[in-house]
Structures are given as C-alpha cells and as structure tokens.
Amino acid sequence: MIDPDEPLAEQVSRQAKIIDALMRRANRQHEVGSSAYGAFQSAITLQAQVWAKTRDLERTTSELRNARVDTERMRKNLADALAAMDGGVALFTNGQLEMGNDIFQTLLPDISDRLSPGVSTEACFVAMAESRHLVSVEGSFGAALAQARRSRVGSSVVSLVIELTGDRWYQINLQRTSVENLVLLLTEITTIVRSNRSEREHLIDRQADYLQAVFENMSAGVCTFSPDGAVTMFNAQFRQLLGLPYTTLQQGADLQRLLDFIADSGLISGSARFEARRLMEQPHRRLRLATGRMLDLHAHRLPDRGILLELKDVTLESRTTEMLENRVAERTAELTRANTRLTEEYEEKARVEEELRLAKERAEAAVSSKTRFLAAASHDLLQPINAAKLLIATLQDNVAETRFAPTVERLEGSFSSIEQLLHSLLDISRLEGTDEVLTPSDICLGTLMRSVWEDQQVLAQRKGVRLDMVPSMVFVRSDPVYLLRSIQNLVVNAIQYTEPGGRVLAGCRPHGNRIELQVWDTGIGISRKDQTRIFEEFTRAGNVPLGSGVGLGLSVVERTCRHLGHKVQVRSKPGVGSVFSIEMERVEGRPASAQEGCNETPSVEYDMDYxxxxxxxxxxxxxxxxxxxxxxxxxxxxxxxxxxxxxxxxxxxxxxxxxxxxxxxxxxxxxxxxxxxxxxxxxxxxxxxxxxxxxxxxxxxxxxxxxxxxxxxxxxxxxxxxxxxxxxxxxxxxx
Known part of the structure; x- marks a missing residue:
C-alpha cells in the first residue's frame, strides 16, 4: 500500500491515514462485538498493529529529517564550490534559475536584482541582453539557448563571446546536464583577446614593412591609390620609369593631378589626357615615352576599391617583337612562294597519281580477268589431261612387255610434267594476292602424308629412289587441299633432284605446341646464295640441270604457307642433300591416332566384278x-x-x-x-x-x-x- 520510491513526506502521510482507518475499525468492532473475549482479542491485535505502524512512522520521520539535513549540507557545499570558482556559474533547474555565484550576480550590476533564484531561463537571458554594460555579442542569446536545449544530455557545449564596458571580454558556455537542467559558465578571456589584438596589429605593421620591401625590390614600377584617389604606397622604380619629380609623387598625392601632370609635361609621346575615374575601363595600355622607351601599364582593382598601377619596361621586348614581325613577314613571303611551288608540284603529283591509279586499276582488272579465266578454264584444261592420263594408263597395260612400252612410259612422264605445271599455275593464280581460297580446318597430317606417299611411290620407283615416309597421326590447323599440294611439291622436288640409289625421307618433329613436317633427301643440294631465291616464281638453283622444271613448285609452297601462317624453311649443302620443313600449329585436344608406316601397296591381281x-x-x-x-x-x-x-x-x-x-x-x-x-x-x-x-x-x-x-x-x-x-x-x- 506504500510505495517505497515515493517521497518520505508522502509515505508518512499514507501511514497516518492507514493508522486512522485501523483505529476506527477497531472501535467499531468493539461496539458491535458478540463477546467480551472476542473484543479483547481484537483490541490486543489492533494495539500491536498500532505500535508497529508507530515505530515505522518514527523511523520514516527520522530518515526524512536526515535527508533534509543532507540536502541542506549538499546545497551549502555546492554554493561554496560555486563561490570558489574563478568564473561565473549559474544552475538552471526545470527552466528556472536555481542558484548562481557572486561573479554571475555582479558581472552586470544593473541587472543583478533581476537574476534572483526562481526567475525563468528566458527572462535571465533577456535581462543580460538588455544590460547597459553589454557592448557586443558574437552570436544570439536566444539562438544559443535553443541550441543548448535541443542538444543531447552531456553533449557538446554552446559558446558565446560577449564584450563588456571597459574592454572586458567573457565567454559564455551552455551545457545541458539533464532533461531539464542547464549549466552556464562565464570565463573571462580579456587577456587572450588583448594579446591577440596586439599580435595582429604587430603582424600588420610587419606585413606593411614586408610589402614595402617587396615593392622596392620589384623590377616593375608599382603605385597604389586609395578609393578616393590618394597615393598610399609606391616604389622608386615607378618614379624612375615615368621620370617624375620627387615633389610630384608623394604619399597623399592626388591621382588625377598626377595624370594631368604626365599629360602636360609631355612625358608620354602623343598621349591623350587620362581620367582617373575611367582608368579601369582599359586596364592594359602600352605607352611610348618621349625618350623612346616602351612601357606596359596595368591597372588592378584592390579589395578596398582602390587602384594599383603597375609599369613594366618592355622596350627590348617591343624591339624584339618588331624584329620578329619583320622576319615573319619575310618568311611568310618565302613560304607563300614555296607554297605556290608545292601547289604546282602537288597538282603534278596528283595528275601522276591519277595516272598510276588508272594504270593500277587496269592492271588489277587484267589480273582479275586472268584469274577468272584460269578459274573458269581449269575444268576445261584438266579434262583433256584427265582423259589422256586414263588412256595412257590403259595403253600402258595393253603394251606392257612390248617394244612400245618405253615410248608409252615417256609419254606418261611428259603428261605428268604437264599436269604438275598446270597445277602449279592454277595454284599460283588462286593464291595471288588473297587468302579467300583457303579454308583452314583440323586435319590429320598422317592421312595427307600417306596420300602423298601412295601417289609418288611409282615416280620414286621409276627414278630408282627409295621413298620412306613416317606419318605423324597428329592434327594441325591448315587447308587440306593446299597443304597436300605443298607436301606433294616438296616430295616431288626431292625425288626429282635425287640421283638413282638415293633416298627421300618425310616425317614430323614436335616443338611444344607446334609440329614441324620435314622432307629430307640425299640429292644435289642447294648453295647458300640460292636458298634465298628458290621460293620465287620461275627461279631454280644454279646447279639444277636443264629440262627439270620451270621453278613453280616451291613458289606454291611459300605462298600457301604465308597465307596459312605456316613457317617454311630450308637447310641444304651442295652434294650432300637438303631438308625442307613446314612448321604448323598443333591442334590441342585432338588425340593422335596410332602411327602406321607407309609400305608398298600390293598390286591387284583380281578383276573388279562391279x-x-x-x-x-x-x-x-x-x-x-x-x-x-x-x-x-x-x-x-x-x-x-x-x-x-x-x-x-x-x-x-x-x-x-x-x-x-x-x-x-x-x-x-x-x-x-x-x-x-x-x-x-x-x-x-x-x-x-x-x-x-x-x-x-x-x-x-x-x-x-x-x-x-x-x-x-x-x-x-x-x-x-x-x-x-x-x-x-x-x-x-x-x-
């Protein structure tokens, strides 16, 4: 029934009310009791409860008395602490002035009677703002109070700086200590303000000395004027450049009078009279003195609306510029003449280029016509050769072991040469200047090598040359048709230039992610000087016998490899043999098949019953x-x-x-x-x-x-x- 958290006075009041209610209840029960014994028991019980409540009331009263003593002692200690502080202190509780020390009360004597305890915070600050002893405030009392009330408890301090009569300065700090409590601190900063003011004035004086020293050591002439046109500062160079008398240019001299003196004295040749108020309309001017010197005059507006005049001697620069202008004029005339000549040469060159373009178009048209002709005629050219080869093969079988066999064999050799020459011409025509005819794909080298071996084995046997080939069943990226032609050309050349009893060997060597196809022979070899030219059209080595081809096979190989990005090389020694190689990019991820050697194909002994x-x-x-x-x-x-x-x-x-x-x-x-x-x-x-x-x-x-x-x-x-x-x-x- 009694809340221990309530104030002691409230607890005592509640206990008194409870005791009074119990007494009335006991009296009522005594009057209406049914027996004397029951009434006696009720009286004893009630008396015990009254004694207990009386003891509680006495204890509570004692605690309340002690609390009041402690509160008074704490309040006295707080007042003593505030009085002992160097600055002024005021404590505001629940929006009212709780207490303040003597410094706070006597800082503004004319409002001391208005700063009594219980006055509202707003009234206190209004009184301070209305004091006659207050000279200025850096900020606003009302804004500072509102900011302090909005801030969090124990957060940053809101500060104001006030100036009092007698050149005294104080800083006011406001801090919120609880929900409804504010603390005001007054700290005197008069010494700091006066020290800063003295130091600032000293710095200004020193800067003026520095500025004057800078003015005196500048190569340009400088003179400053106040907003009303009076001379405030100048250096000796300004006087010397204009040739002004000492009496004319002094501090306090009027700008307009100075301009009039310059115009009247003729110090500047051909100069008009300047008006000071219109000097900034043309801030940059070039002046020619009567002595022939050239000056640049720059007018600048100062922050205080004054004017700074700057003079620079540009005599040497002016003469240099004049000389350069003359030279530029002469150079311009020369360039104009040269440009005329170049224009004529350009027109002549354009005419020649046009003629070359037309000639190039005619040549390209001729090449295109030749290419189209060879492409269209290839079928018609190969048809009779195909028929002749088939007829010669039939004739060879019919005249075998007769006296006509050697003749037919020579005839077959002649047609083979014609076929080889025609293929070379068609290949060069297709490969000339374009790689559109090439369609690279993943192909197996072993398949191409075995095909070449089967085609050229008869030629090797007829020549008496041993042809061995070790196919490498790896995949490369190339054009199947033209790579086959390249390998075939290398093998045919090796057989052709190898003496009977010699040997031709073809195989592959791996080099990392690349593969090198090599064709070895024990032929006549090639000299070093011929190795650089054998890949050109219609070119043969110097030791090649007459009637052994026209020199197109290696040209086809070189063009094919160049278009496909393959690398073709040759190593050779005359009388020992040669090694031709084609280096290609190996296709990763394609497993190589089992290698299979090339053996001589057995002859067919049975009839084709189809x-x-x-x-x-x-x-x-x-x-x-x-x-x-x-x-x-x-x-x-x-x-x-x-x-x-x-x-x-x-x-x-x-x-x-x-x-x-x-x-x-x-x-x-x-x-x-x-x-x-x-x-x-x-x-x-x-x-x-x-x-x-x-x-x-x-x-x-x-x-x-x-x-x-x-x-x-x-x-x-x-x-x-x-x-x-x-x-x-x-x-x-x-x-």
Missing part, C-alpha cells in the same frame, strides 16, 4: 574412264547426262554397284544432282565418287552431307581403285 555407272559430259574422259574400268574387269554404264543414267537404271531394273560422276555436266546439271537422282530412281543408297576439277572445301562438305567421296582431276589411278574397293567393302560390310 557394275559401274559413269556420268561424264566430256566424251574423251568418258571413253578413257570406261576403257580403264573395263580393263580392270568392271561392267561399265557410260552416261553423258542424268537422263541417260536414269535410262540405264530403268532398262536394268536394278541399281548399279557404284557411281562415278563428274561435278560439272551440261545444261546446268551437276554431279551431286545426278547422284541424288540415281539413288531416288533406284530406291537404294548407291556408293558414289565425285571426280571433279573443283578443289573447294564446299564440295567436300557437300560430299560429307550427301554421302559421296571426292577425287580431284586429273584422277590418280593409284587412288581411284583402292577407293572403289573400300567403298564397296563398306557397302557390303566385308572386312
């Missing part, structure tokens, strides 16, 4: 191909168009075993369309080989999509028959 459908528009090639296949034992159906091929299918009532088709047929027909038509007519996926002069990779991609192989013309019989056998075994599933 029905072969040949689709070829050239009658000579058709006849030669038919003759050779029939000689191999095949049954041949020769057709010159798709319609004739379909007639064979209809007459037989069954599909052929294999199709050999040329790509370019008559009337816009192509070999892929012919193969597709035969397969559709016969209802079977007949194996097919495309024999064409087209070497583009698009045709290879088309063959992979439609399921036919591609052989280029002139066809190599050493590759044609194994390819036919392989496709037939694959078709029948035979091993």
């Amino acid at each position: 029905i072969v459908l040949i689709i070829e528009n050239d009658p000579d090639v058709l006849f030669a191909t038919t003759s050779k296949l029939e000689q191999w034992g095949a049954s041949v159906l020769p057709a010159r168009s798709i319609a004739e091929a379909l007639n064979f299918i209809r007459d037989m009532g069954m599909p052929p075993d294999i199709i050999l088709a040329d790509y370019q047929l008559d009337a816009g027909e192509t070999g892929d369309l012919a193969i597709a038509a035969v397969r559709q007519k016969s209802g079977a996926h007949v194996p097919a080989i495309m024999i064409t002069a087209d070497r583009s990779t698009e045709l290879l991609r088309l063959g992979a999509e439609q399921g036919f192989s591609v052989l280029t013309k002139p066809v190599q019989l050493s590759r044609l028959r194994p390819l036919i056998e392989w496709k037939m075994r694959r078709q029948t599933g035979a091993p």
